[in-house]
Every structure is written in C-alpha cells, then in structure tokens.
Amino acid sequence: MxxxxxxxxxxxxxxxxxxxxxxxxxxxxxxxxxxxxxxxxxxxxxxxxxxxxxxxxxxxxxxxxxxxxxxxxxxxxxxxxxxxxxxxxxxxxxxxxxxxxxxxxxxxxxxxxxxxQSVASLMGRVRTKAKAYASTAPNLGSPDVYAKLALESKERGYTAFKVHAYIYADPDTLEPSPGKPASPVADIEVCEAVRDAVGDSMTLMLDPWGVYSLQESIMVGRELERLDYYFFEHPMDERAVEPYRRLSGELDIPICGPELAAGMHYSRAEWVVQKATDIGRIDVNFGGLTACRRAVDMYESFGLACEMHVGGFGNAAILGSTTQETCEFFERGLLFPSDHPLGDYDVTPLYLKEPCDPMDGEGNVLLPQGDGLGFDFxxxxxxxxxx
Ligand SMILES: [Mg+2]
The missing domain is CATH 3.30.390.10 (Enolase-like, N-terminal domain)
Structure with a gap:
C-alpha cells in the first residue's frame, strides 16, 4: 500500500x-x-x-x-x-x-x-468504557454556580468532577484581570461549595490552569487535602520543573501533570525521575498516539497513573487499550450549567454522526468501537x- x-x-x-x-x-x-x-x-x-x-x-x-x-x-x-x-x-x-x-x-x-479493527484493538484492547469526570468551564460565576453544576453532574451519573475556577478573570465581575491571573482564595471557596453540595462520595479535582505561584499552590493544596480532593492538576507554569518538585515534596495530595510541557514522553520521563508530579498527563497533540502509548507505558512501568488530557477519538483509543489503574478517567467537557447557552454538552457536533464520548447511566463513557479511531463524519x- x-x-x-x-x-x-x-x-x-x-x-x-x-x-x-x-x-x-x-x-x-x-x-x-x-x-x-x-x-x-x-x-x-x-x-x-x-x-x-x-x-x-x-x-x-x-x-x-x-x-x-x-x-x-x-x-x-x-x-x-x-x-x-x-x-x-x-x-x-x-x-x-x-x-x-x-x-x-x-x-x-x-x-x-x-x-x-479499532485502534484500541490494534493496540490491545482492555476495555470498552471508561469512567468519566465532568470537567467544568472556567470563570462560571459564584461558588453557587459551581455547586449547582456539580449536583447536576452527580444526578447525570458522573462519579467525578473537576473544577476550573477563576483564571485570568476577576471572581466577582468575571472581567479579564491579566495583571492578576490567580484568585486562590476565591478558588478555595468554589472547591468548598462543590464538596458541600455533593457530599463525600464524589471524586473531586482542581485544575488552576497553571496560574498559581509555588506559595499559592502550597496554600491551596493544603485546603484541597482538608476537603478530600483526589488530585491537584497543573497548578503552576510547567516550563519550570523545580517548583513542581518542591510542591510534590511538600503536599500529600497527588499533583497531576505536566499537561502542556513540550517533549512528548521524553520530557515526561524526566518529570518522573525528578519526582515532580505524582500522576502523569499527556494528549495526542504531543506526538500523537505513538508518543501517548509510550508515555502511558512509561508511567505504568514506574507504578504511576497517567490521566489523559481532554477527550477526543485519539485519547479514547489510548484509554481503551490501557487499564483503569493507569488511565482512570475520560475528561468530559468543558461543561456549563444547564441554564447557560452552552449548557447542553450532549448535542452531537454537526460534522459528526456520532460523538466520541456518549455516556451510560453510571458515569462511564462508551469508547468508540468503529474501525480506526471510530470517526463517522x-x-x-x-x-x-x-x-
Ligand atoms: Mg488541565
């Protein structure tokens, strides 16, 4: 051919x-x-x-x-x-x-x-569904808005929920605040409201999108430990590794990343050796399925999990060919509350016959099983x- x-x-x-x-x-x-x-x-x-x-x-x-x-x-x-x-x-x-x-x-x-065959089958399929987490859009409004979305997600069947709180925006006005990218105290109020709303049974995470300083990360991380959050994702700029090494040494809550660091699986191996994060992260924008396969296998060999960044057909094939112990969740979103103009995430995009991430009633994404990556345009x- x-x-x-x-x-x-x-x-x-x-x-x-x-x-x-x-x-x-x-x-x-x-x-x-x-x-x-x-x-x-x-x-x-x-x-x-x-x-x-x-x-x-x-x-x-x-x-x-x-x-x-x-x-x-x-x-x-x-x-x-x-x-x-x-x-x-x-x-x-x-x-x-x-x-x-x-x-x-x-x-x-x-x-x-x-x-x-599906790409998951070519790689060695281990499952046809994966647990989803609801991943919020950032800057949604007051802590109450996040609490409402968390409850809606729980009712929908999600067992896990990830907060993107205030990022380069004023928490009160939601206007851009480029001089003050992070609002860690307001972020904690969101995390608290979400935990209060959903109770103990839901797995919760926070992703500040890299805007915190090291001191802010330590402060917020300790609050997340108190609130029993599962992981703390990408809290700081990932172009510097040493602050992550210090943060991971300081906190008990697992740090997840790097999400955006260049270097495919090669740089992620360096982060593992540096003990800079506790849970890995990558997506197919970083060298495709070939690099993701190598990254996930590298993490698994070190006894570490790797949370795939965002959904999509390519990442879904990696999830389908990797155990839940190594790649636990499918990231579903970004999600808005039901009364928002973008509140219906389940509308199939116009260019696809089927979305890549339909959900069952128990909080799982049913992974694409069609030939190749499963696109049906x-x-x-x-x-x-x-x-
Ligand atoms: Mg992220």
Missing part, C-alpha cells in the same frame, strides 16, 4: 464566542469557526483521518504544512510504516509536536481501517460548508 495524497478538508463550524477572553460569560454569541480533517489517501482506496480545529481541543493542520512538509515526506510511502514515518516527522525541524500528532493520528486511523454537512 502506498500513500498517494494527503488532503486538508477545512469547513465552517459554528462555535460560541465568549464575552471576554477568559470570561465564559452568559453573553456568548454564535460565530463561524474552522474545523479541519486531515485525510491520507492510498492507492488501495483505504483512507485515514484526523480531526482538529475549533470544535475539539486538537490541532488542525494548516494547508501550507500539508503542502510543504507532510506531502513531500509521506507521498509514495507505505502508511503501515507509521513507526518509521513518526521517526521522520519527529526528526524534521519543520514539524511541531502537534503536527506530528495530527499526522500520526491519521496514520493510526488508516491502519485500523485497513485491518477492519457527516460528509453532507462538511461538503456544504467547505472553506
């Missing part, structure tokens, strides 16, 4: 803008954004896809990257040599880790479609909205 073309399909997709950069206020408006599908075409008619852009968190390739970098490297090659192609892409200075991730994901999807919508 030979790759004969790589196409970039870009199409309009309505998304909601938010009142302020970080505001996520109630004044959001619908606008058109651009979603893209990278499509790898072979001489045997088998194709592979990766999706990215405004709907999902995942990187959407640019046309100049496809034309200038990807096609010269991939066209004429056997797509099943994806290990070799990954090495080529990783070693090419023009490829970002996110672009490697996009192309690697499409190659895995193609391999699954060629074999008539709504091609009519895509064709009618090409950019």
């Amino acid at each position: 030979k790759i004969i073309d790589v196409e970039l399909i870009q199409f309009r997709l309505p998304v909601f803008s938010h009142g302020t950069k970080w505001g996520y206020g109630t004044d959001c408006e619908q606008q058109d954004g651009v979603q893209s599908i990278t499509k790898i075409v072979t001489d045997e008619g088998v194709e592979g896809y990766a999706s990215g852009g405004v709907h999902s968190y995942f990187y959407g390739a640019k046309s100049e990257e496809i034309e200038g970098l990807v096609k010269p490297l991939l066209v004429g090659q056997d797509p099943l040599d994806r290990g070799m192609l990954w090495e080529w892409m990783k070693g090419h200075r023009g490829f970002s880790e996110a672009l490697v991730g996009n192309i690697d994901s499409a190659l895995w999807d193609l391999a699954g479609r060629a074999a008539g 709504e091609w009519d919508y895509i064709g009618d909205n090409l950019v």
Whole structure:
C-alpha cells in the first residue's frame, strides 16, 4: 500500500464566542469557526483521518504544512510504516509536536481501517468504557454556580468532577484581570461549595490552569487535602520543573501533570525521575498516539497513573487499550450549567454522526468501537460548508 495524497478538508463550524477572553460569560454569541480533517489517501482506496480545529481541543493542520512538509515526506510511502514515518516527522525541524500528532493520528486511523479493527484493538484492547469526570468551564460565576453544576453532574451519573475556577478573570465581575491571573482564595471557596453540595462520595479535582505561584499552590493544596480532593492538576507554569518538585515534596495530595510541557514522553520521563508530579498527563497533540502509548507505558512501568488530557477519538483509543489503574478517567467537557447557552454538552457536533464520548447511566463513557479511531463524519454537512 502506498500513500498517494494527503488532503486538508477545512469547513465552517459554528462555535460560541465568549464575552471576554477568559470570561465564559452568559453573553456568548454564535460565530463561524474552522474545523479541519486531515485525510491520507492510498492507492488501495483505504483512507485515514484526523480531526482538529475549533470544535475539539486538537490541532488542525494548516494547508501550507500539508503542502510543504507532510506531502513531500509521506507521498509514495507505505502508511503501515507509521513507526518509521513518526521517526521522520519527529526528526524534521519543520514539524511541531502537534503536527506530528495530527499526522500520526491519521496514520493510526488508516491502519485500523485497513485491518477492519479499532485502534484500541490494534493496540490491545482492555476495555470498552471508561469512567468519566465532568470537567467544568472556567470563570462560571459564584461558588453557587459551581455547586449547582456539580449536583447536576452527580444526578447525570458522573462519579467525578473537576473544577476550573477563576483564571485570568476577576471572581466577582468575571472581567479579564491579566495583571492578576490567580484568585486562590476565591478558588478555595468554589472547591468548598462543590464538596458541600455533593457530599463525600464524589471524586473531586482542581485544575488552576497553571496560574498559581509555588506559595499559592502550597496554600491551596493544603485546603484541597482538608476537603478530600483526589488530585491537584497543573497548578503552576510547567516550563519550570523545580517548583513542581518542591510542591510534590511538600503536599500529600497527588499533583497531576505536566499537561502542556513540550517533549512528548521524553520530557515526561524526566518529570518522573525528578519526582515532580505524582500522576502523569499527556494528549495526542504531543506526538500523537505513538508518543501517548509510550508515555502511558512509561508511567505504568514506574507504578504511576497517567490521566489523559481532554477527550477526543485519539485519547479514547489510548484509554481503551490501557487499564483503569493507569488511565482512570475520560475528561468530559468543558461543561456549563444547564441554564447557560452552552449548557447542553450532549448535542452531537454537526460534522459528526456520532460523538466520541456518549455516556451510560453510571458515569462511564462508551469508547468508540468503529474501525480506526471510530470517526463517522457527516460528509453532507462538511461538503456544504467547505472553506
Ligand atoms: Mg488541565
């Protein structure tokens, strides 16, 4: 089998803008954004896809990257040599880790479609569902708003709930406050209100999105220990490792990360050796499924868990081929309260026939089982909205 073309399909997709950069206020408006599908075409008619852009968190390739970098490297090659192609892409200075991730994901999807199997099965499937946690949008409003969303999530069947509280926004006005990115005292009030609302049985986490100082992280972490939170994610800027090493040594609550550190599984191995975090983290934007597979296996070998960052079809394949002990949760969100304009998370995106993360009544995501990564695109919508 030979790759004969790589196409970039870009199409309009309505998304909601938010009142302020970080505001996520109630004044959001619908606008058109651009979603893209990278499509790898072979001489045997088998194709592979990766999706990215405004709907999902995942990187959407640019046309100049496809034309200038990807096609010269991939066209004429056997797509099943994806290990070799990954090495080529990783070693090419023009490829970002996110672009490697996009192309690697499409190659895995193609391999699954060629074999008539899901990527989770190709990797060695261990489960078809995974526990979900409800992951809130940030800057939702008062602690009461978070408490309401937590209760709604519990009623929906979620067994776990992760707070994104106030990030670069004033907790009272929700207006941007770029000079004061963190509001740790207000964040603790949110965490307290959530614990009071849902009681002891729900697993709770906090993700301050990297805005705390070391001292703020220690202060908040001790409060989270008092409130019996399960993990404390990405509290500080991840470009510095030493503050994380000190924080992890100081606190009992597990620190989860790094989420955004460059370097794929290689940098994550360094964080493990440094004892900088207690629970790992990665997603397919960092070198694709190939790098995630290696990262998750590395963490498992050290007796550590790895919480996959965000949902999506690629991460779902990693969850499906990894035990619950190592990858416990599927991150579902970001979620808004039911009375918010974005309150219905379960609407299927217009470009898909099926979402990647339907939930059962017991708080589990039913992982995609279709061939490849399990995409089932709504091609009519895509064709009618090409950019
Ligand atoms: Mg995070």
